[in-house]
Amino acid sequence: MRLLDRNQMALTxxxxxxxxxxxxxxxxxxxxxxxxxxxxxxxxxxLYVTSQFNSLGTHLLFVAPGKNEVGGLGGIAGSLGGSPRxxxxxxxxxxxxxxxxxxxxxxxxxxxNINYQxxxxxxxxxxxxxxxxxxxxxxxxxxxxxxxxxLDNATPMCVIGxxxxxxxxxxxxxxxxxxxxxxxxxxxxxxxxQGGQTGGHDLDEAVFVPIAFAMQIYDTESVQRMMVxxxxxxxxxKAKKDILDIIKARHFGHEDITVMDQGTILDTxxxxxxxxxxxxxxxxxxxxxxxxxxxxxxxxxxxxQRTAEIGLLKALGARRGQIIGLFLTExxxxxxxxxxxxxxxxxxxxxxLRQVYPLIDFRAPDWAVISAVLMALASGLLFGIMPAxxxxxxxxxxALAGH
Amino acid sequence: MxxxxxxxxxFKVGDEIVHALKDVNQHIEAGEYASIMGPSGSGxxxxxxxLGLLDTPSSGRYWLNGRDVSELTDDELAATRQKFIGxxxxxxxxxxxxxxxxNVELPMVLAxxxxxxxxxxxxxxxxxxxLEDRMTHRPDQLSGGQRQRVAIARSxxxxxxxxLADEPTGNLDSQSGKEVLDILEGLHAEGLTLILxxxxxxxxxxxxxxxRMTDGVIHAERRHQQRLPGDDSHxxx
Numbered sequence: 001m002r003l004l005d006r007n008q009m010a011l012t013x014x015x016x017x018x019x020x021x022x023x024x025x026x027x028x029x030x031x032x033x034x035x036x037x038x039x040x041x042x043x044x045x046x047l048y049v050t051s052q053f054n055s056l057g058t059h060l061l062f063v064a065p066g067k068n069e070v071g072g073l074g075g076i077a078g079s080l081g082g083s084p085r086x087x088x089x090x091x092x093x094x095x096x097x098x099x100x101x102x103x104x105x106x107x108x109x110x111x112x113n114i115n116y117q118x119x120x121x122x123x124x125x126x127x128x129x130x131x132x133x134x135x136x137x138x139x140x141x142x143x144x145x146x147x148x149x150x151l152d153n154a155t156p157m158c159v160i161g162x163x164x165x166x167x168x169x170x171x172x173x174x175x176x177x178x179x180x181x182x183x184x185x186x187x188x189x190x191x192x193x194q195g196g197q198t199g200g201h202d203l204d205e206a207v208f209v210p211i212a213f214a215m216q217i218y219d220t221e222s223v224q225r226m227m228v229x230x231x232x233x234x235x236x237x238k239a240k241k242d243i244l245d246i247i248k249a250r251h252f253g254h255e256d257i258t259v260m261d262q263g264t265i266l267d268t269x270x271x272x273x274x275x276x277x278x279x280x281x282x283x284x285x286x287x288x289x290x291x292x293x294x295x296x297x298x299x300x301x302x303x304x305q306r307t308a309e310i311g312l313l314k315a316l317g318a319r320r321g322q323i324i325g326l327f328l329t330e331x332x333x334x335x336x337x338x339x340x341x342x343x344x345x346x347x348x349x350x351x352x353l354r355q356v357y358p359l360i361d362f363r364a365p366d367w368a369v370i371s372a373v374l375m376a377l378a379s380g381l382l383f384g385i386m387p388a389x390x391x392x393x394x395x396x397x398x399a400l401a402g403h
Numbered sequence: 404m405x406x407x408x409x410x411x412x413x414f415k416v417g418d419e420i421v422h423a424l425k426d427v428n429q430h431i432e433a434g435e436y437a438s439i440m441g442p443s444g445s446g447x448x449x450x451x452x453x454l455g456l457l458d459t460p461s462s463g464r465y466w467l468n469g470r471d472v473s474e475l476t477d478d479e480l481a482a483t484r485q486k487f488i489g490x491x492x493x494x495x496x497x498x499x500x501x502x503x504x505x506n507v508e509l510p511m512v513l514a515x516x517x518x519x520x521x522x523x524x525x526x527x528x529x530x531x532x533x534l535e536d537r538m539t540h541r542p543d544q545l546s547g548g549q550r551q552r553v554a555i556a557r558s559x560x561x562x563x564x565x566x567l568a569d570e571p572t573g574n575l576d577s578q579s580g581k582e583v584l585d586i587l588e589g590l591h592a593e594g595l596t597l598i599l600x601x602x603x604x605x606x607x608x609x610x611x612x613x614x615r616m617t618d619g620v621i622h623a624e625r626r627h628q629q630r631l632p633g634d635d636s637h638x639x640x
Contacts, residue, residue: 001513001514008637009512016500059573147415278560309498312496313513315455315457316510316513316557317484317486319478319481321478331428397458400496
């Protein structure tokens with residue numbers, strides 16, 4: 001029997017039972033589309049985080065106190081455990097003198113309550129310097145960002161996020177007002193525009209204060225993190241070495257600091273998102289396996305619907321292998337069609353997502369598309385085997401009688 | 404051409420064993436025109452199925468064309484059917500979604516014959532059975548007699564040695580039945596071995612070798628060189 005004839009016969013069978021075929025198509029298409037959409041979600045999230053990091057500029061180093069041999073995100077986590085020797089503002093000042101370093105942006109973070117004329121709410125406090133605005137390019141509704149101050153200057157001033165401004169002041173102008181943070185009076189010097197984000201922090205609920213002031217509130221002499229902008233992308237390596245050398249010299253020979261570049265951090269994020277995306281793909285793939293059992297079911301029905309025809313083929317001299325081939329071709333054809341429909345539906349859903357969330361670049365990775373289609377085909381073949389064998393095993397006499 | 408030696412065929416129905424064929428010994432020459440008659444359940448369909456290699460005997464030997472086919476595998480049986488045996492069924496067994504031409508092509512499709520040759524041979528056979536103007540019709544656009552003629556064209560397109568017909572006129576009116584029988588006898592006249600199962604005593608009289616079956620046994624064999632008008636001794640009891 002010729003391959004073309006076999007495909008032709010299988011195709012006419014597919015076309016002849018439209019309800020059965022379309023049911024199967026839908027099941028497989030849903031599975032394939034689910035793989036595409038879920039992986040597009042994961043991939044979109046990854047690309048979003050990547051682009052957020054890249055928007056910071058290309059020559060940033062991240063410094064955290066404490067030594068972490070593993071690197072990656074662990075460096076940041078290391079800061080939570082505290083460090084035996086504080087990473088002080090004097091250290092920051094010393095680092096600023098390196099010829100490879102353009103700006104240093106130290107940070108101290110915490111929470112506090114803010115109070116204005118009896119209205120009170122919780123906020124997250126970010127103690128930092130004027131260079132922060134240079135890195136993130138914040139927009140302000142009114143007033144200005146933290147001015148350039150000496151690192152030790154603890155003048156009680158703050159820049160507040162949009163949500164805080166609206167909740168405490170309503171439509172009134174916040175700039176120039178005095179608010180209470182804990183037991184201190186602080187003057188509002190600026191209000192941020194809505195919707196800003198910095199590395200996952202929601203700036204609408206944040207308050208910026210001078211770093212020395214934050215250190216007073218939290219009674220600490222250690223900087224928690226620092227971002228370092230090097231003079232150029234080429235000086236990254238030298239800047240990194242400089243930072244380590246300077247800290248080592250100042251900390252009596254202890255290199256108790258972790259320096260990471262964007263690449264290291266991005267690698268870590270990419271790894272996390274790859275695992276996340278594969279997990280999503282795996283979950284979606286289960287629906288393909290379920291579709292596989294439906295293939296088996298539907299093909300078994302097909303065999304019993306066509307018992308007399310199978311009997312006839314046997315009487316006309318069809319070999320066992322030919323009958324198996326016919327039914328397997330049919331199952332494969334159905335799953336291939338389902339996969340094609342699923343890919344189309346999946347891409348359509350992803351396009352819809354992109355319209356609804358234009359900020360995020362949703363896209364199904366190629367490996368997900370290819371493996372979804374291959375898996376649909378494989379399940380068609382695998383789950384088609386049993387029904388095809390059943391057809392081939394039919395007794396010709398009984399089959400001709402339609403039993 | 405065909406030799407049965409002590410052929411038995413037993414079926415298990417529930418707890419009982421039914422002996423559909425009991426120790427059948429029969430010889431059928433090449434070019435024979437044989438009819439098998441008998442009451443329902445007498446085993447004549449089973450005999451035809453065993454003859455056509457659709458069913459395998461429980462015991463005994465079956466020689467077809469000088470070869471012992473009792474021990475063949477399923478695929479060898481299929482190959483032998485393809486080469487030697489054509490089938491005509493009472494209910495035609497045409498595939499509804501295919502045209503007359505495609506139905507006749509089907510055995511050649513299975514045998515892997517090239518499309519152009521297939522079309523030629525199939526249309527020749529349809530001409531032979533008088534359907535040259537019905538080739539592109541589907542079975543549901545054809546009368547019963549025409550359908551059976553498509554089935555006959557299909558049965559001979561692989562040029563078999565033996566044609567087995569199970570009640571070929573059973574679903575037809577007498578006029579179409581006569582036409583179908585004429586075609587079958589014409590094929591026999593061309594040298595084909597024709598074996599048919601029938602209830603119709605007229606057909607039984609026209610055959611040259613007449614086998615009567617009761618309870619799985621061939622108990623009467625009568626040979627007539629020509630039809631004997633008025634002889635109704637073969638009518639079913």
